[in-house]
Amino acid sequence: MTGFFHETAFYGSDDDFLALVVPFLEDGLRAGEGVVVACAQWNTGLLRDALGDDVLYLPGADQYSRPSESIAVYRDFFRDHTEAGARQLRVVGDVPHPGTGASWDWWARYEAAVNQAYAEFPVWGLCPYDTRTTPADVLADVVSTHPNIATAPGAHEVNPGFREGLPGTKQVEDELERCAPLVDLVGVSAGAVREAVGSAIDAIALSEDCAHDVVYAASEIVTNGLTHGVAPVRFRLWADDRRVLVAVSDRGCGPSDPLAGLVPTTATRTAGLGLWILHRTCDYVSMGQDSDGFTVRVSVGGHT
Known part of the structure; x- marks a missing residue:
């Protein structure tokens, strides 16, 4: 695989999350790829219990208050590992949204932007979203910004809902x-x-x-x-x-x-x-x- 393979998946329970993500990461380990978890605390804990320290754990995007900072940090990380000889990286990461207490507009643009911002790197990025906490309008933006979708464990498909360009996020009036x-x-x-x-x-x-x-x-x-x-x-x-x-x-x-x-x-x-x-x-x-x-x-x- 060359370039950035940007994929989403949806889950409704912790068991569903593990069923989607653990095989994805284990396949990378078996292939000798760099395997990275960049999730929020809860999902990081689930994956650490399942996989131990065989994978690299990075701060999730929720640790960066601004998506521009996330892009800068991850680009540096991908570049360093690619220049060090990594042929392929697999990364699973959570993206902040209103269900986790974050404003969505610029994170929606982040999900669209990384299709270009990470395009030069050999990275397979999986962005799973929890349907229990993610608002419907956010889920619609997620579908439109990911070229690929994992519909079931091990099933990686082209996403027919993907659209080039900016997501359809509506402006939200500030309380002020x-x-x-x-x-x-x-x-x-x-x-x-x-x-x-x-x-x-x-x-x-x-x-x-x-x-x-x-x-x-x-x-x-x-x-x-x-x-x-x-x-x-x-x-x-x-x-x-x-x-x-x-x-x-x-x-x-x-x-x-x-x-x-x-x-x-x-x-x-x-x-x-x-x-x-x-x-x-x-x-x-x-x-x-x-x-x-x-x-x-x-x-x-x-x-x-």
């Missing part, structure tokens, strides 16, 4: 948006937005780093909207005593590349690298279509 925004501007420059943001967050108990992240995020996404979006560009800011939310909307379609923001790029002068910095520094970044058009939401100062 239930109140009127502290700042609401249309058709202004990035400089004017930076000034308005600085004044608005002055009385909020943010660390110096978080305050800098809010100003940078506001400036970056307004600049991207003005450069790549369709006018009018609207900027809004909400806050409580611990967290700031900014949202920038325009009438364009937004980026179609699943990698946008999740990996660094210098393909354009104003987008790409700056968006990636947001994904590495802010607490949450959501991107997609809503009633206002294409909207980027950025939360700083607490987890949503």
